[in-house]
Amino acid sequence: MMVEKQGFKHFMLKEIYEQPGVVRASLEAYFNTNSHPENSSNSPINIGLPTEVYADLEQIQIVACGTSWHAALVGKYLLEQLAQIPTQVQYASEFRYAPSPLTPNTLTIGVTQSGETADTLAALAMEQERRQGREPKYQARLLGITNRPESSLGHMVPHIINTLAGIEIGVAATKTFIAQLMAFYALALDLAYSRQTLPHESLEDILKGLRQIPKEIEATLESQEKLTEQLAHEFAETTDFIFLGRGINFPIALEGALKLKEISYIHAEGYPAGEMKHGPIALLDAKVPVVAIAMPGSVYEKVISNAQEAKARDSRLIGVTPVKDGEAGEIFNDLIPVSFVDELLSPILTVIPLQLLAYHIAARRGLDVDQPRNLAKSVTVE
Numbered sequence: 001m002m003v004e005k006q007g008f009k010h011f012m013l014k015e016i017y018e019q020p021g022v023v024r025a026s027l028e029a030y031f032n033t034n035s036h037p038e039n040s041s042n043s044p045i046n047i048g049l050p051t052e053v054y055a056d057l058e059q060i061q062i063v064a065c066g067t068s069w070h071a072a073l074v075g076k077y078l079l080e081q082l083a084q085i086p087t088q089v090q091y092a093s094e095f096r097y098a099p100s101p102l103t104p105n106t107l108t109i110g111v112t113q114s115g116e117t118a119d120t121l122a123a124l125a126m127e128q129e130r131r132q133g134r135e136p137k138y139q140a141r142l143l144g145i146t147n148r149p150e151s152s153l154g155h156m157v158p159h160i161i162n163t164l165a166g167i168e169i170g171v172a173a174t175k176t177f178i179a180q181l182m183a184f185y186a187l188a189l190d191l192a193y194s195r196q197t198l199p200h201e202s203l204e205d206i207l208k209g210l211r212q213i214p215k216e217i218e219a220t221l222e223s224q225e226k227l228t229e230q231l232a233h234e235f236a237e238t239t240d241f242i243f244l245g246r247g248i249n250f251p252i253a254l255e256g257a258l259k260l261k262e263i264s265y266i267h268a269e270g271y272p273a274g275e276m277k278h279g280p281i282a283l284l285d286a287k288v289p290v291v292a293i294a295m296p297g298s299v300y301e302k303v304i305s306n307a308q309e310a311k312a313r314d315s316r317l318i319g320v321t322p323v324k325d326g327e328a329g330e331i332f333n334d335l336i337p338v339s340f341v342d343e344l345l346s347p348i349l350t351v352i353p354l355q356l357l358a359y360h361i362a363a364r365r366g367l368d369v370d371q372p373r374n375l376a377k378s379v380t381v382e
């Protein structure tokens with residue numbers, strides 16, 4: 001199938017703009033739009049996994065690489081906080097040579113947008129093999145989260161959540177990441193529903209919030225496009241960036257740094273904001289800008305105070321935060337406003353300005369945004 005840029009300068013920008021549609025596709029496919037959990041005997045989620053996948057589930061382990069690994073970290077947060085299931089996230093390239101000790105009743109999830117990443121496939125194959133012939137509770141339960149159900153992954157695992165993002169051409173993943181997040185929301189909420197770990201009202205609130213997300217992304221894109229382009233002009237010559245986040249937005253700090261590295265070739269590090277004092281703070285000065293993701297919720301004050309520490313070292317502070325918050329407005333040198341949404345849903349919004357910032361910096365530097373040097377869309381060798 002021929003995919004066109006449809007007036008966008010690069011595929012990456014087009015794919016960033018496709019994200020509201022990707023979330024809508026996922027909502028339509030996997031979330032029963034009019035369900036009310038309190039008066040329904042069916043889960044409000046419809047991902048079609050047979051009951052044996054969930055039966056007596058004690059643990060989840062997730063293997064992935066690159067951006068998919070970041071989606072898995074958000075997934076861990078959701079699975080643990082919503083469904084109360086202990087969850088480990090492993091780099092596939094590490095797990096395949098040093099797997100965790102075998103645990104019973106364990107679901108292993110491989111996350112790979114292409115379904116072809118060699119390390120992820122090998123990690124899953126190893127897991128399948130080492131569990132073969134064991135007593136039932138130790139047998140492998142494999143689930144794939146992928147954008148390509150027809151891929152090698154699709155042939156290897158019995159169950160798939162198809163992320164329905166459409167073909168992604170830009171090497172730096174954007175819309176497939178958002179789609180993977182949606183798959184994790186669906187899985188975590190389905191598990192939370194079946195294990196009754198979440199009050200109905202909370203579940204209903206989350207579902208309501210998710211249904212608003214496509215509109216929020218559209219508003220975010222509209223308000224941020226010019227702003228991030230202007231900021232990009234100022235940072236085109238910057239050589240180092242730090243991205244900070246905490247809790248559910250820590251993986252988004254990692255993803256923001258990865259996007260910038262991948263396409264602009266600027267050195268960037270993502271850190272959990274509270275860890276900054278244990279090393280990265282030594283890097284900070286007026287030449288190193290710090291992007292802080294500060295969403296109201298359980299760690300908001302903590303992130304703000306970490307951001308203040310960076311400012312005290314003369315770093316220019318860029319805040320990804322709801323605009324109306326007085327305190328945040330005063331601290332940050334630059335604000336990239338995002339809508340006020342439930343902290344739990346915020347990664348779907350906070351990642352957007354970081355994608356745009358990376359895109360505009362790379363475009364400003366005149367780089368090949370869609371085909372960055374030394375990178376491949378999927379890495380099919382070890």
Ligand code: G6P
Pocket residue numbers: 065066067068111112113114115116117120171172173375376377378379
């Ligand atoms: C490559 C791509 C990354 C991607 C990673 C994992 O390194 O350049 O953008 O995140 O592979 O790809 P997967 O297809 O397994 O999600």
